Amino acid sequence: xxxxxxxxxxxxxxxxxxxxxxxxxxxxxxxxxxxxxxxxxxxxxxxxxxxxxxxxxxxxxxxxxxxxxxxxxxxxxxxxxxxxxxxxxxxxxxxxxxxxxxxxxxxxxxxxxxxxxxxxxxxxxxxxxxxxxxxxxxxxxxxxxxxxxxxxxxxxxxxxxxxxxxxxxxxxxxxxxxxxxxxxxxxxxxxxxxxxxxxxxxxxxxxxxxxxxxxxxxxxxxxxxxxxxxxxxxxxxxxxxxxxxxxxxxxxxxxxxxxxxxxxxxxxxxxxxxxxxxxxxxxxxxxxxxxxxxxxxxxxxxxxxxxxxxxxxxxxxxxxxxxxxxxxxxxxxxxxxxxxxxxxxxxxxxxxxxxxxxxxxxxxxxxxxxxxxxxxxxxxxxxxxxxxxxxxxxxxxxxxx
Numbered sequence: 001x002x003x004x005x006x007x008x009x010x011x012x013x014x015x016x017x018x019x020x021x022x023x024x025x026x027x028x029x030x031x032x033x034x035x036x037x038x039x040x041x042x043x044x045x046x047x048x049x050x051x052x053x054x055x056x057x058x059x060x061x062x063x064x065x066x067x068x069x070x071x072x073x074x075x076x077x078x079x080x081x082x083x084x085x086x087x088x089x090x091x092x093x094x095x096x097x098x099x100x101x102x103x104x105x106x107x108x109x110x111x112x113x114x115x116x117x118x119x120x121x122x123x124x125x126x127x128x129x130x131x132x133x134x135x136x137x138x139x140x141x142x143x144x145x146x147x148x149x150x151x152x153x154x155x156x157x158x159x160x161x162x163x164x165x166x167x168x169x170x171x172x173x174x175x176x177x178x179x180x181x182x183x184x185x186x187x188x189x190x191x192x193x194x195x196x197x198x199x200x201x202x203x204x205x206x207x208x209x210x211x212x213x214x215x216x217x218x219x220x221x222x223x224x225x226x227x228x229x230x231x232x233x234x235x236x237x238x239x240x241x242x243x244x245x246x247x248x249x250x251x252x253x254x255x256x257x258x259x260x261x262x263x264x265x266x267x268x269x270x271x272x273x274x275x276x277x278x279x280x281x282x283x284x285x286x287x288x289x290x291x292x293x294x295x296x297x298x299x300x301x302x303x304x305x306x307x308x309x310x311x312x313x314x315x316x317x318x319x320x321x322x323x324x325x326x327x328x329x330x331x332x333x334x335x336x337x338x339x340x341x342x343x344x345x346x347x348x349x350x351x352x353x354x355x356x357x358x359x360x361x362x363x364x365x366x367x368x369x370x371x372x373x374x375x376x377x378x379x380x381x382x383x384x385x386x387x388x389x390x391x392x393x394x395x396x397x398x399x400x401x
Contacts, residue, residue: 003397006383007038007320013386013398016044016052019331020344020400023052024321024386028197030216031172032225032250036163054200057207058335066272073270076210077110080190087115087142089190092179094118094306095132097275098194100282102267104139106192108285114192117182118145119174121307122157123359123366128306131288139286144182148174152245156228157309158367159239161374163229165320165381167363168313173227173249180217180252180262189261195268200332210269217264218254225250274336275303297354298325299347311356312363319378322386322396324352345400 005011007026014023025044033040045053082088089106091114093099099116106112116136121128136143153170160169179191196207219225225232227249235241267273279302282288290302297314304310311325318324330344339347364371379394387394 003384005385006381008041008043009321009383009385010043011385013322014046014050015400016046016055016331017050018055018341019052019334020327020341020348021052021054021331022046022323022327022400025200025323025328026321028216030251031169031176032219032227034164034166034169034229035226036229054331055335061272064272069270072210073267074110076190076265076270077106077112081112085113087113087186087188089114089192090117090179090183090186090188091115091192092117092119092175092182093135094121094175095128095135095288096304096306097279097282097288097302100131100135100139100286100288101278102192102194103135103141104281104285105271106267107141114141115182115186115188116141116143117178118143119171119178120145120147121309122153122171123308123363125291125306125308125359127289127291131286131306134287134289144186146174146178146182146248148248149245152241154367155239155241156235156249158369159228159230159235161316161367161369162377165316165377166229166313167309167316168307169228170249171307171309177217177249177251180257180264183262184252184256184260189263191262191264192267193264194266195273196266200328207269210265212264212266214254214257217251218257219251220254222250275332276336276338279303295325296356296358298329298351300329303329308359309363311359315353315356316378316381318353320381320383322383322398324348324354326351327400348400 002011010023015021021044023044023046027042027044029041080088089112091099091103091106093103093116095118103114103116106114118132135141157167157170160166183189183191193212223231223233227235227246232246235246236243279288291305294301295305296311297318314325326348330339330347333339334341334344361371364374382394386396388397
């Protein structure tokens with residue numbers, strides 16, 4: 001008898017033969033449609049040749065004519081460039097390496113006048129906040145920061161853990177949905193995000209052009225929206241959260257967007273995206289600093305370091321999908337020829353699933369969740385086809401070797 005697979009996950013666990021990712025890796029979906037059963041969810045496709053879509057995309061990048069792509073970028077920028085001193089593009093970000101790279105290269109290499117906008121982390125780390133300040137003060141950018149109602153954010157974040165085991169959902173919703181609203185407010189028609197999700201495993205067709213699909217950042221009907229695993233109407237009726245306090249987390253309406261000429265492009269379509277190179281660029285041009293210690297759950301120090309909840313998010317990913325932060329990091333570094341698969345497997349076996357102890361108590365205190373309740377929730381969200389309880393502990397049924 002087969003063990004049941006939750007969330008529509010593939011029943012058979014397969015690992016890519018080039019990297020260390022498995023077919024259990026979830027593809028990105030519009031976060032405001034995220035339900036507990038993850039209906040309509042898609043997962044990493046691994047072809048009959050044993051290679052995942054992300055690795056295939058990495059191979060495609062090797063034959064792209066990047067000079068021609070840059071020429072396309074220049075034409076796009078010239079179309080939107082303004083000479084009256086007003087902002088001609090918008091770059092959302094929190095002051096991590098990617099937002100620094102995007103905004104800095106657009107301003108100082110290509111002569112644009114970007115406005116930056118920020119939905120702050122839920123619990124800033126000291127070094128994350130300093131990187132944000134350095135982005136603005138050393139990098140030299142104007143910035144609009146939107147801080148949501150803290151009481152509501154805490155309530156929704158707690159609910160997203162209880163219903164979805166997804167501590168990062170409120171941040172993702174805010175970060176992804178803020179930019180089009182700010183663009184409309186400031187009369188900016190060109191918005192840049194960094195790398196397309198196809199870099200990490202969304203369907204290859206998603207990277208066929210530079211535009212972000214509108215289904216990710218528009219809504220047709222408020223009542224069709226979900227936050228924290230609940231319909232928005234239920235949040236209003238049963239949790240005493242007003243519609244106006246939910247709106248910052250939701251996308252711009254299709255009707256509102258249609259009254260503008262806003263387009264959202266991936267800069268990574270035009271410029272070859274290598275995370276490690278973005279890190280070096282950010283260090284050189286804005287004083288970006290890595291963590292002073294290794295991130296728990298992986299071996300690196302410079303990716304996703306601005307929020308204390310980051311580490312918890314990656315741990316819950318390990319619980320739900322059997323893939324931790326080291327699997328994601330090592331796979332990306334294989335694709336960029338920084339490490340080989342043998343080294344990656346050793347790193348995954350050493351660090352994947354490491355408990356995020358450093359900020360755990362502070363995060364639980366902030367959310368008013370007991371440590372015992374959190375561990376109980378983790379066990380409830382383990383998919384039986386991935387996990388077994390043996391010798392007094394939970395173990396993955398299949399690991400990479």
